[in-house]
Amino acid sequence: MRMSQLFVPTLREVPAEAETKSHQLMLRAGLIRKAMSGVYSYLPLGWRVIHKIEQIIREEMDRAGGQELLLPIAQPAEIWRESGRWEVYGDEMFRLKDRHGRELCLGPTHEEMVTVLVRDEVRSYRQLPLLLYQIQNKYRDELRPRFGLMRGREFIMKDLYSFDRDEAGLRESYARMLEAYRRVFRRCGLEARAVEADPGAIGGTGSHEFMVLAETGEAAVVSCAACGYAANVEKAECPPPKAHPDQETAKLPTPGEAATAAAGPVPVATPEKRTIDEVAAFLEVSPSSLIKTLFYEVEGELVALLLRGDHQVNEFKLERLVTPSRWRLAEPAEVARRLGLPVGFVGPVGLSERGVQLWADHAVMAMAHGITGANRADTHLLGVRPGVDFAPHRVLDLREAEEGDPCPRCGAPLLGSRGIEVGHLFMLGTKYSKPLGATYLDEAGVEHPLVMGSYGIGVGRTAAAAIEQHHDADGIVWPVPICPAEVTVVPVNAAEGAQREAAERVYAELGEAGIEAVLDDRDERPGVKFKDADLIGFPWRITVGPKGLAEAAVELRHRATGRTELVGLGSVAARIREAVVPAREGL
Ligand SMILES: [Zn+2]
Numbered sequence: 001m002r003m004s005q006l007f008v009p010t011l012r013e014v015p016a017e018a019e020t021k022s023h024q025l026m027l028r029a030g031l032i033r034k035a036m037s038g039v040y041s042y043l044p045l046g047w048r049v050i051h052k053i054e055q056i057i058r059e060e061m062d063r064a065g066g067q068e069l070l071l072p073i074a075q076p077a078e079i080w081r082e083s084g085r086w087e088v089y090g091d092e093m094f095r096l097k098d099r100h101g102r103e104l105c106l107g108p109t110h111e112e113m114v115t116v117l118v119r120d121e122v123r124s125y126r127q128l129p130l131l132l133y134q135i136q137n138k139y140r141d142e143l144r145p146r147f148g149l150m151r152g153r154e155f156i157m158k159d160l161y162s163f164d165r166d167e168a169g170l171r172e173s174y175a176r177m178l179e180a181y182r183r184v185f186r187r188c189g190l191e192a193r194a195v196e197a198d199p200g201a202i203g204g205t206g207s208h209e210f211m212v213l214a215e216t217g218e219a220a221v222v223s224c225a226a227c228g229y230a231a232n233v234e235k236a237e238c239p240p241p242k243a244h245p246d247q248e249t250a251k252l253p254t255p256g257e258a259a260t261a262a263a264g265p266v267p268v269a270t271p272e273k274r275t276i277d278e279v280a281a282f283l284e285v286s287p288s289s290l291i292k293t294l295f296y297e298v299e300g301e302l303v304a305l306l307l308r309g310d311h312q313v314n315e316f317k318l319e320r321l322v323t324p325s326r327w328r329l330a331e332p333a334e335v336a337r338r339l340g341l342p343v344g345f346v347g348p349v350g351l352s353e354r355g356v357q358l359w360a361d362h363a364v365m366a367m368a369h370g371i372t373g374a375n376r377a378d379t380h381l382l383g384v385r386p387g388v389d390f391a392p393h394r395v396l397d398l399r400e401a402e403e404g405d406p407c408p409r410c411g412a413p414l415l416g417s418r419g420i421e422v423g424h425l426f427m428l429g430t431k432y433s434k435p436l437g438a439t440y441l442d443e444a445g446v447e448h449p450l451v452m453g454s455y456g457i458g459v460g461r462t463a464a465a466a467i468e469q470h471h472d473a474d475g476i477v478w479p480v481p482i483c484p485a486e487v488t489v490v491p492v493n494a495a496e497g498a499q500r501e502a503a504e505r506v507y508a509e510l511g512e513a514g515i516e517a518v519l520d521d522r523d524e525r526p527g528v529k530f531k532d533a534d535l536i537g538f539p540w541r542i543t544v545g546p547k548g549l550a551e552a553a554v555e556l557r558h559r560a561t562g563r564t565e566l567v568g569l570g571s572v573a574a575r576i577r578e579a580v581v582p583a584r585e586g587l
Contacts, residue, residue, distance in 0.1 A: 001485060003520040003532075008045050009033075010532050021216060022467035023148030025476050029536045031484070038145025038153030040460075045484035045536065049463050050156065052482045054135050056187045057158045057457055064180040066131040066160050071113045073137060077103035079112040083435050094139045094153075106139035111432045111454055114161045118450065119438035125165050128440060128450075129173055133160035135459065149460035150218075150420070156459040163450045165440060167429070170451045174206070174427055177455045181210050181423050184457065187586040189479020190422075190466055195221050196231035197424065198316050206427035207235075210457075211419025212465035221419050222401050226412035232421075234316040236401035237408040240362035265349060265381040265389055267374050274344025276309045279380060283371065286310070291370035291384065293346050295330040298322050298357075302330065302338065306348055306360040306392065308367065311399040318398065347372030347381060348390040360392035361399050420465040421458075428452040470560075476537030477560050480583035485516040487576055488538040492526045492545035503544040506554060506572050513573040515580055534559065539583070540576065542567075 008030035017034070018024040026032045031046030042050055058068065077095075080086040094106040107113065114132060122130065135158045145153050162173035178194060185192035190212050197209040209232055211221055223230035231237075273282045280287045290309030295302060296318065307313055318327065336343045339354050348358055349372065364370070365386050374381045384390070403416030433439070433450040441447055463482070470477045480486065487510060491503035503519060510517040518538065520529045526545075533541050543555040553566045556575065567575045 001518045003488075003518060003529075004522050006045070006518065007043060008536070009043070010535055018148065020147045020150065020464075020468070021471055022150065022464040025467050025471055025535070026148055026464065029476055032148065038142055038151070040149060040152060040154075042460075046463075048484045049478075049482050050459055053188060053459050053462050054156075054158070056481065057135065057184055057459070060180045060184045060187070061131075061133050061158070061160055063183075064131070064176045065129075066133045068134065069132055070134050070136060071107070071110050071117070073107050073139070074104050075107050075110075075113055077105065079116050079436070080105065083112050083115075083432055085112070092140050092142065094141050108138055108140045109454075109456075110134070110159055111161065111428070111452075112436065115432045115436045115438050115450075115452070118161075118163055119433075119436055122163065122438075122440060122450070125440055125442050128163060128165050129169055130163040131160060131173065132163075133158060133455075147218075147464070149464045152460065155461070158457040158459060160455040162453040162455070163433075163438075164452075165442065165448065166451055170427055170429070170453055174425060174453050177425055177453070178208065181425070181455070181457070185210060185212065185422070185462075187481055188462060188466065189481045189586045190462070190469060191587070192422065193221070193223070193230055193419065195223070195419075196229075196235050198232065198235040198320075208425045209421045210423035210425075212422050212462070212469055213417055213419050214465065214468040215418055216468050217418035217420040217465075219419050219421050220400075221417050222403065222405070222414040223417065224407035224410060224412050224414055227407060227410040229407050229409045231401070233401050234314065236405075236414075238362065238397050238399055238401050238405060239408050240397075241366040263383060265374075265384045267376070267379050268382050269378060270345075270380045271378045273378075273380075279371065280309065283380075283382075285371065289371055291348065291364055291367070291372045291386070293348055293351075293373060295332070295335040295346075295356075296327055297330045298327040301357060302335065302355070303357040303359055304346075304348060304351055305398055306358060306364045306386075307399055308361065308363045308370075311361065311363060312402075313398055314400040317396075321396065341375050342377040345373040345375065345377055345379060347375055347384070348392075349381060349384060350375060351390065352393070357394075358390060358392040359394045359396055359398065360386060362395060362397055363399060365392070365395050420461070420468060422462045422465050423455070423457040425455045426453060428454055471537075474531070475535035478537040478539060479586070480539050480580065481586050483516075483539050484536065485518045485538055486580050487515055487517045487540045487542060488520055488533045488536075489517055489542045489544065490520045490526070490529050490533060492543065494521050494523055496546075498549055499544050499546070502549055502554070502569065506542060506544065506569070509573040510576060513577050515573070515576055540579065542572065542576075 010030045011028045014024050015027045032040045035041050096104050138157045142153050164170045192210050192212045194208045197207040220233040222236050273279045276287050276290050287309035292307050292309050294305045332343045369383045369385050372381050372384045405414050407414050430449040438450045439447045467476050489503050489507045491499040493499055507519040539559050541557045548554050552569045555564050556567050557564045
């Protein structure tokens with residue numbers, strides 16, 4: 001590849017539309033271009049990265065017993081109606097009609113399509129287990145497509161579906177996929193981790209996500225160094241605290257109004273102090289001494305969720321407790337109007353009498369007493385005793401896990417980190433095979449539903465996550481296994497005869513040695529060429545300049561460490577092979 005002919009439109013400026021590093025760098029390095037919101041063209045060097053990731057995935061899926069096929073993007077509405085997801089998918093599904101008025105969709109995922117195929121073709125237990133996968137475009141009409149390839153409306157995904165005769169078979173296929181995923185991300189040169197996850201809209205009984213660890217990741221993960229437990233905070237359990245923690249008592253703004261914990265609620269004036277932070281600062285206590293009241297409308301009823309002031313509600317846990325899509329956060333102003341109470345001063349004492357359901361988080365019930373709104377303007381209550389001064393209808397795990405919480409498995413303090421979800425595994429069981437009628441006959445001729453799993457990897461997302469994990473101020477620092485090309489050869493002055501000849505010779509030798517090289521033969525200043533080389537992130541750069549040539553040598557520079565060495569002209573290809581070939585294997 002010659003830079004003079006390569007279609008790689010690099011940019012000096014950071015594009016205004018790109019918020020994240022990976023999005024900025026993919027645009028700047030000329031790897032992708034936006035076609036419309038959430039839809040991208042992959043330019044030649046970007047496409048090479050995608051190809052390499054796909055190839056690693058393909059090899060590992062095949063090794064795990066998968067068979068590659070290709071399912072259609074256009075799918076008939078009927079199969080989605082049969083599974084019950086035509087309605088559930090809502091606005092995220094791209095829907096269209098053909099000329100006969102028949103409804104179709106662009107596949108957001110392929111559980112229905114593959115289940116119908118297997119239903120029509122698989123009869124016997126002898127044909128199981130069956131692992132089928134494809135790598136192709138998916139379509140989801142995201143409300144807010146953003147971050148480039150990270151959250152697109154059209155994106156490339158590998159999806160594998162496993163079909164087994166029973167739960168034990170599914171667990172075996174699932175374990176095999178977990179291991180295959182570990183190998184995929186290791187071979188891509190990425191630090192990734194499997195974490196317990198929420199199955200969400202895909203459904204099923206068990207689920208893991210693969211996270212590429214990066215400070216810029218949008219997902220929060222908690223993990224335990226002691227026992228290896230790791231989970232997305234959306235999923236992470238918060239077991240009930242064992243004992244009442246020591247509690248501070250609020251210093252009252254007016255001396256003499258002292259409230260004791262045992263005496264029950266005492267009103268205190270909190271003029272204009274509405275938020276947890278405002279009240280805590282005013283009363284000189286930490287937010288953990290407060291109990292916050294959040295209102296949700298669940299199936300038309302008003303429900304007050306009670307959480308410790310410093311805890312965050314986890315709506316994924318709420319979603320699992322109630323009928324999906326039959327709940328929403330209630331507007332504070334609307335609640336105030338409905339209940340006739342002042343916004344910002346609402347609390348649980350006396351709320352049930354107003355027809356509100358009280359759902360308390362475990363951590364609230366472990367408090368000896370707390371500070372709540374008094375249901376009166378500019379007033380809070382001190383010394384409110386959960387279970388005494390108000391009785392919750394339900395006590396639940398409602399909050400988001402955070403760093404320092406006890407591990408739900410062993411009790412050791414959890415560590416917090418951030419990651420980018422690049423893969424997701426689901427134990428589906430019979431969620432799709434039953435409604436779609438996909439069955440097999442066992443040895444005795446008895447019919448059973450197939451037991452399924454589904455396993456996705458976002459291919460473009462993996463490329464973006466790799467950049468989030470591997471970049472510096474100058475550009476991308478590609479892991480060798482997924483780089484667009486391994487080496488760039490840069491003559492300082494391409495117009496100068498000796499330099500041009502030497503660069504051409506090195507470039508040819510690298511090609512013969514099976515090294516992917518790009519020759520920067522452009523008539524540009526060396527600074528421009530070096531900047532582009534760093535921006536695009538070739539793992540090695542060979543500089544051919546007058547100083548080196550005087551000693552019949554070139555300079556080899558390692559992008560990740562910045563280390564340089566002089567290499568004799570005769571041994572360049574051998575030296576590069578020595579560096580590149582082992583690095584192709586990943587971490
Ligand atoms: Zn643990």
